Amino acid sequence: MHIGPLLGSGRTADVYALDGPWVLRRHRHGIDTTGELAVMSYLAASGFPVPRIGPPGEDALPTDLVVQRLEGPTLTEALLAGTVTEAAGADLLARLLRELHAIPPRLSQDPEDRILHLDLHPENVILAPEGAMVTDWLTAREGPACLDRAMTSLILAQVALDPSFTEGGHLRGLLAALLSRFAADGGVPADCLARATALRAEDPRLTAHETAALDEAAGLVASLTDPGAAHSRR
Ligand SMILES: Nc1ncnc2c1ncn2[C@@H]1O[C@H](COP(=O)(O)OP(=O)(O)O)[C@@H](O)[C@H]1O
Ligand SMILES: [Mg+2]
The missing domain is CATH 3.30.200.20 (Phosphorylase Kinase; domain 1)
Known part of the structure; x- marks a missing residue:
């Protein structure tokens, strides 16, 4: 090779x-x-x-x-370059998660379970000419769909709050738009957000600074979550 x-x-x-x-x-x-x-x-x-x-x-x-080989920018690059708007980026992330969660699980016997990516953020979406493609399935497992929505939201919130990332304001807009899209799919209930936060806290790839800021990130997600969605289906 x-x-x-x-x-x-x-x-x-x-x-x-x-x-x-x-x-x-x-x-x-x-x-x-x-x-x-x-x-x-x-x-x-x-x-x-x-x-x-x-x-x-x-x-x-x-x-x-x-x-x-996928030709094309990542969704992160396209958002930073302004070729994709926050609204369009939120539409895309919400659609990809919705389509993923419409697929029956591969392994689980629980009919509620779905395949979860658990790291579906704009860096793992490549805007190829044939359409947006999702990469990086290392963290994939099966479970309730709301856990995936919670994890994507939490990751965006973490980056939005990162003081070393100068485009945080844009990400906050993307996160708010995404959470409004999620509302129709079952939203990000508080128990799912708590599970996602606990899962991420175990992730050895996070820096100490990122781990310390997790609760703040979860707080940002909760504050932007449509309260009406918290009790709907998962
Ligand atoms: N199939 C591909 N074709 C072209 N570039 C890719 C492809 N897959 C990943 N990349 C690029 O490599 C980067 C890292 O790949 P990724 O699978 O996300 O690894 P990691 O698990 O380390 O995040 C991506 O953000 C993207 O820029
Ligand atoms: Mg990646």
Whole structure:
């Protein structure tokens, strides 16, 4: 396998160009990609926009995933560049979560459970010519849909409150718009927000500063949540 230039990096993985229409997503922390592969294949078969799985290289590591190369900015880049408005970004995130949660679970016997991404923020949405695609399924699991909405909201709130991020005001607008979209899908009930906050507090990838600011972030989500949505279906 001929590994080309680095195309992008997140908290856990580096993404390199490969020959042909593929990229190599390589975890830095020895994380196995078997779970991601299974969920991405299932979602692709269900018609959800995930990058196609490519052929594994001969010398592939267990931490490698070969996926379709997506051309186009991340939703973060498009929001910062102003090519996507806060309203359109909120519409897109809400739609992606709604479509994901319309798919029957792969493993769970609980009919209420859904496949959850649990890290579906604008950095993990790529605006490819064929449509918006969701990447980075490392954290995916199954559970109540409201947990996913709560996690996306919490992540946006955390970044909005981060003093080192100068565009926080825009993110607050995006978060408010998103929460208003979520209201029709069951909103972000307080118990789901509490579960998401506890889950995120366990995430070893967060810095000490981020962990310390979690309660404040949850408070921002709660303060922007439509109170009428708190008691509706999950
Ligand atoms: N299929 C892809 N094609 C092109 N670039 C990608 C692709 N997948 C991810 N990237 C880029 O690499 C970055 C990191 O990938 P991601 O899967 O989100 O890793 P992490 O788990 O570390 O966040 C993304 O934000 C994006 O810029
Ligand atoms: Mg990512």
